[in-house]
Amino acid sequence: MDMKTFGYLYYKARGYSREDILKEAEIDDEEYDFFEKNLKEVIEEIEALRPQADNIGIDFVRLTRYIYERESDQTLGISRPDAVKVRAGEIVSLPAVGKINMPDIHLYKAIEQRRSLRDYSDQALTMDELSFLLWCSSWAKDFRSNEKNEITLRNVPSAGARHPLETYLDIRRVEGIRPGLYYYHPIKHCLVLLDNAPEKADQIFEACLRQGMVASAAVNFIISAVPYRTAWRYGQRGYRYLYLDAGHVGQNIHLASEAIGAGACMIGAYLDEAMNEALSLDGTEEFVIYIASIGKKKN
Numbered sequence: 001m002d003m004k005t006f007g008y009l010y011y012k013a014r015g016y017s018r019e020d021i022l023k024e025a026e027i028d029d030e031e032y033d034f035f036e037k038n039l040k041e042v043i044e045e046i047e048a049l050r051p052q053a054d055n056i057g058i059d060f061v062r063l064t065r066y067i068y069e070r071e072s073d074q075t076l077g078i079s080r081p082d083a084v085k086v087r088a089g090e091i092v093s094l095p096a097v098g099k100i101n102m103p104d105i106h107l108y109k110a111i112e113q114r115r116s117l118r119d120y121s122d123q124a125l126t127m128d129e130l131s132f133l134l135w136c137s138s139w140a141k142d143f144r145s146n147e148k149n150e151i152t153l154r155n156v157p158s159a160g161a162r163h164p165l166e167t168y169l170d171i172r173r174v175e176g177i178r179p180g181l182y183y184y185h186p187i188k189h190c191l192v193l194l195d196n197a198p199e200k201a202d203q204i205f206e207a208c209l210r211q212g213m214v215a216s217a218a219v220n221f222i223i224s225a226v227p228y229r230t231a232w233r234y235g236q237r238g239y240r241y242l243y244l245d246a247g248h249v250g251q252n253i254h255l256a257s258e259a260i261g262a263g264a265c266m267i268g269a270y271l272d273e274a275m276n277e278a279l280s281l282d283g284t285e286e287f288v289i290y291i292a293s294i295g296k297k298k299n
Contacts, residue, residue: 001273003206008035013046064237074149074233081229083143083150085166085286087183092191094131097139101128103259110258117263118213120295124173125218129260131189133294136256137221137249138167140186152186156248159241164229165249166286168194168279170204170220173295181279200278207274208291213265217293223249224281225289246290253292267291 007025012035016024022032074080125133140152140163151161158164167184169191171177180196181204201215204222208214223246230238230245250266257264268290275288 001271001277004031005035006271006274008032009039009042009046012043064240069235069237072233072235080149081232083145083152083163084185084187085226087185087192090193092177092182092193094189094191095128097135097189100131100135102132105259110255114254114258115263116265117297118265119298120213120216120218121298123296124175125262125296127174127176130174130219132260133253133256134167134184136252138184138186139189143187154186156252158245159230160233162230162233164226164242165245166224166226168222168224170201170222172201173218203278207278208267208270211267213293216295218295221253221292221294222279222288223290224279224286226286228285242289250290250292253294257294262294262296264292264294267293
C-alpha cells in the first residue's frame with residue numbers, strides 16, 4: 001500500500017468530502033475515481049470493523065488475562081517453531097564478535113545523556129560500530145536446539161527465551177557495505193542482502209510517514225515480530241510479550257548508540273501495510289513492530 005492509497009482510505013473512511021480528500025491525500029481526480037471504483041470493499045471492511053477497533057486495547061488486555069487461557073501448543077505437544085528464520089542471499093561478513101572494538105563509556109553516562117535524536121551528521125558508521133549495535137541488540141550468544149524446543153540466548157531479555165524478533169537493516173551510510181536492505185542473522189553474525197535497489201530506501205521512507213530522521217540516518221534498524229515463536233508457549237498472552245521484548249531491544253539500541261557517539265530515535269509511527277510490504281512480510285505470521293533510526297551526532 002502506497003501513501004496515496006492509504007491517504008484515500010484514511011480520509012474516505014472518516015467521511016471527508018471529495019475536495020478534502022484530493023487535498024489531504026495529495027491525489028488528483030483520476031486517482032480519486034480509480035480508488036472509488038476499486039476500493040469499495042476495503043472501505044466497507046474498515047467501516048464494519050471500526051466498532052470492534054474502538055475497544056480493541058481494552059479487549060486485548062482483558063482477554064489475554066490468565067483466566068481465559070487455553071492449553072498452549074507447546075503443552076499439546078505441537079512441533080516447536082524455529083528460533084531463527086531461514087534466509088537466502090548474498091552474505092556480507094561482519095567483524096567477529098570477539099574482535100569488535102568495544103567502546104568505553106560508563107553506563108550512568110550513557111543513560112544520563114540518552115535522548116531521542118532526529119538530526120544526524122553525514123558521517124558513516126564503521127562496520128565495527130554496526131557490529132557493536134547488533135551485538136547489543138540482536139546477536140545470539142547461544143543457540144540450543146532439540147526436538148522439543150529451540151531457543152537463542154541474547155543480550156536482551158525475552159519471555160521464555162523465545163526471542164520472537166527479527167532484525168532488518170536499511171543501510172544508508174556504513175563503511176564497506178553497499179546501501180540496501182539486509183537481514184541480520186543473529187547466530188552467524190552476518191548480513192544477508194535482500195534488496196539493494198535505490199527505490200527500496202524511498203519505499204521505507206514513505207512507509208515511515210516521511211519522517212526526516214529515517215532519510216538522514218546512517219542505518220535504520222527495522223524490528224519485526226514472529227508471534228508464533230512466543231505464542232507457541234504462551235498462547236494469546238504471548239502477544240503482550242512481543243511488545244515488551246521490542247522495548248528491551250529499543251533501549252539497548254539507544255544506549256549502544258550513545259556509546260559510539262551516535263544517537264537513535266525509536267519509531268512507532270509507520271504505515272503497517274507499507275512497512276510489511278517493503279520487507280515482503282505477510283503482516284500476520286511476521287510483521288514490523290518497531291523501527292530505530294541511528295546516525296552520528298553532529299560535532
